[in-house]
Amino acid sequence: MNAGGGEIVQFDNVGLRYGAGKEVLSDISFTLYPGSFYFLTGASGAGKTSLLKLLYLAQRPSRGMIRMFGTDVITLPRAGLPAFRRRLGVVFQDFRLVPHLSAFDNVALPLRVSGLRESEIEGPVADMLDWVGLTDRADARPATLSGGEQQRVAIARAVIARPDMLVADEPTGNVDPEMAVKLLRLFEALNRLGTTVVVATHDLHLLKKVPESLIMRLDKGRLSDPTGALRYPPRPPAARQTEGGA
Amino acid sequence: MNLPGFGAERRAQLIPQARLSGPMPWVLAIMIAMTAIAVAGGLALANLASAARAELSGGLTVQIVEADSVKRDRQAELAVSVLSNMEGVAAAHRVPDAELETLIEPWLGEREPGDAAAVGDAVPIPALIDVRLDGPVTQPRIRAVRDRLASGAPAARVDAQSSWLAPVFSAISSLQWLALGLVVLLAATSAAAVWLAARSALGSNRSTIEIVHLLGGTDSQIARIFQRSVGIDAVLGGIAGLALGTIAILLLGRQFAALGSGMIAGGGLGWRDWLLIAAIPVAGVLIAMITARLTVLAALRRML
Numbered sequence: 331m332n333a334g335g336g337e338i339v340q341f342d343n344v345g346l347r348y349g350a351g352k353e354v355l356s357d358i359s360f361t362l363y364p365g366s367f368y369f370l371t372g373a374s375g376a377g378k379t380s381l382l383k384l385l386y387l388a389q390r391p392s393r394g395m396i397r398m399f400g401t402d403v404i405t406l407p408r409a410g411l412p413a414f415r416r417r418l419g420v421v422f423q424d425f426r427l428v429p430h431l432s433a434f435d436n437v438a439l440p441l442r443v444s445g446l447r448e449s450e451i452e453g454p455v456a457d458m459l460d461w462v463g464l465t466d467r468a469d470a471r472p473a474t475l476s477g478g479e480q481q482r483v484a485i486a487r488a489v490i491a492r493p494d495m496l497v498a499d500e501p502t503g504n505v506d507p508e509m510a511v512k513l514l515r516l517f518e519a520l521n522r523l524g525t526t527v528v529v530a531t532h533d534l535h536l537l538k539k540v541p542e543s544l545i546m547r548l549d550k551g552r553l554s555d556p557t558g559a560l561r562y563p564p565r566p567p568a569a570r571q572t573e574g575g576a
Numbered sequence: 577m578n579l580p581g582f583g584a585e586r587r588a589q590l591i592p593q594a595r596l597s598g599p600m601p602w603v604l605a606i607m608i609a610m611t612a613i614a615v616a617g618g619l620a621l622a623n624l625a626s627a628a629r630a631e632l633s634g635g636l637t638v639q640i641v642e643a644d645s646v647k648r649d650r651q652a653e654l655a656v657s658v659l660s661n662m663e664g665v666a667a668a669h670r671v672p673d674a675e676l677e678t679l680i681e682p683w684l685g686e687r688e689p690g691d692a693a694a695v696g697d698a699v700p701i702p703a704l705i706d707v708r709l710d711g712p713v714t715q716p717r718i719r720a721v722r723d724r725l726a727s728g729a730p731a732a733r734v735d736a737q738s739s740w741l742a743p744v745f746s747a748i749s750s751l752q753w754l755a756l757g758l759v760v761l762l763a764a765t766s767a768a769a770v771w772l773a774a775r776s777a778l779g780s781n782r783s784t785i786e787i788v789h790l791l792g793g794t795d796s797q798i799a800r801i802f803q804r805s806v807g808i809d810a811v812l813g814g815i816a817g818l819a820l821g822t823i824a825i826l827l828l829g830r831q832f833a834a835l836g837s838g839m840i841a842g843g844g845l846g847w848r849d850w851l852l853i854a855a856i857p858v859a860g861v862l863i864a865m866i867t868a869r870l871t872v873l874a875a876l877r878r879m880l
Contacts, residue, residue, distance in 0.1 A: 416792030426787050443793045
């Protein structure tokens with residue numbers, strides 16, 4: 331077992347079941363490295379969202395070990411979790427925007443949670459809204475935004491605080507292909523700045539858009555490794571693309 | 577963890593506020609008004625008891641229980657004379673017969689016009705001597721008065737005035753405990769109302785709380801949002817409740833003052849009492865905020 335030197339996330343033999351039901355994730359073991367770009371694929375119901383919930387600390391596993399940023403987060407007291415969550419950016423599949431806040435305030439929320447002053451917030455939030463093409467919708471509430479616009483607000487909120495790891499659950503599901511590519515470029519730009527990116531998707535075309543990406547595939551709650559993403563040390567990108575293809 | 581809160585202007589926006597259009601400030605206003613009235617009642621009773629005790633603390637009553645009116649008058653005059661010259665006695669005066677008749681009129685009826693015989697002639701009424709000592713009445717001092725009167729006024733019975741009012745003081749004490757009980761109950765009810773409101777607000781804002789939680793918001797940050805919201809409601813309710821309570825206290829005070837009873841006149845409220853009443857909304861706001869905080873923290877502990 332890796333002692334937690336360079337990896338950003340390490341799962342070791344993790345299993346997850348809800349209540350007394352059967353395991354939705356079984357024997358999940360993998361390591362995510364800083365600055366890498368991962369796609370998590372799999373059919374609907376394969377357990378992608380459950381795995382992401384473990385990644386963004388919304389769920390504790392039923393068994394196994396999870397280390398994040400070198401710390402065992404399973405035994406970490408819950409008071410210690412917020413500090414880890416602030417290092418993550420999350421794009422939820424159902425967006426989870428705060429309904430009575432404007433698009434601007436939704437995007438600003440992670441910065442306010444971190445205790446930044448308003449003077450430090452307004453500029454970056456305005457820039458981010460501009461990047462996702464929602465400057466003219468800054469004051470709109472989520473209920474008045476289209477699905478695609480809500481998704482863009484959710485993405486802007488996830489990346490605004492420059493997280494160490496971005497976890498996105500079907501982030502391009504509700505946007506047109508052009509915007510999907512634009513959002514992927516945003517993720518890549520963030521990735522180049524050092525953020526580890528994990529994108530869950532069942533859109534196989536999306537995988538080809540990021541040649542440097544590593545692919546993890548979930549099938550009925552078990553993980554396979556078509557590009558050697560989980561192998562230690564990871565294979566060179568060229569070899570992965572040739573082998574994994576997708 | 578001591579993490580910074582959200583910007584003060586933005587914090588409340590995370591939870592939609594009903595303010596005065598919601599029930600919370602009004603529930604607290606009623607609770608605080610009732611608490612103010614109960615506290616005022618308790619303080620007035622304490623003042624009344626204290627004033628009565630002070631008035632009666634040096635008081636003795638000497639009764640000359642003699643059926644023969646001539647002997648009774650003679651013994652009464654002698655007793656007043658002895659007592660007036662006795663060391664430790666500040667004053668001694670006989671209660672006029674007319675005053676006594678007025679006192680017993682409700683029980684024995686009025687004297688008919690032209691009826692020469694006073695009520696006291698038909699029904700022997702003891703002569704009463706009101707005695708003021710220069711200090712508190714103690715058993716040795718009562719005994720000393722008895723001994724001095726024994727030879728000249730053998731029909732004299734000596735009692736401390738405060739002992740007559742012992743049942744009244746006991747009733748006042750019970751009422752004070754009742755007022756205290758009411759205050760405690762009202763405080764508990766207010767806390768319960770806040771608890772229910774906080775739980776309801778938690779329920780209806782659960783998704784928002786989860787989002788803030790997943791974005792790295794701490795329990796303290798989230799609790800502060802609710803605490804602040806309930807605090808603002810409690811301040812509004814406290815101001816309204818104090819105003820309502822003060823009006824009620826003043827009206828009740830005026831009603832009691834109109835009774836013109838000497839004893840009740842001692843039950844007025846002093847500036848310290850009003851200060852205590854004014855502190856009730858402050859205590860209400862604190863109770864509400866602490867209750868909201870504890871409720872929210874307890875609910876958040878059930879989340880990861």
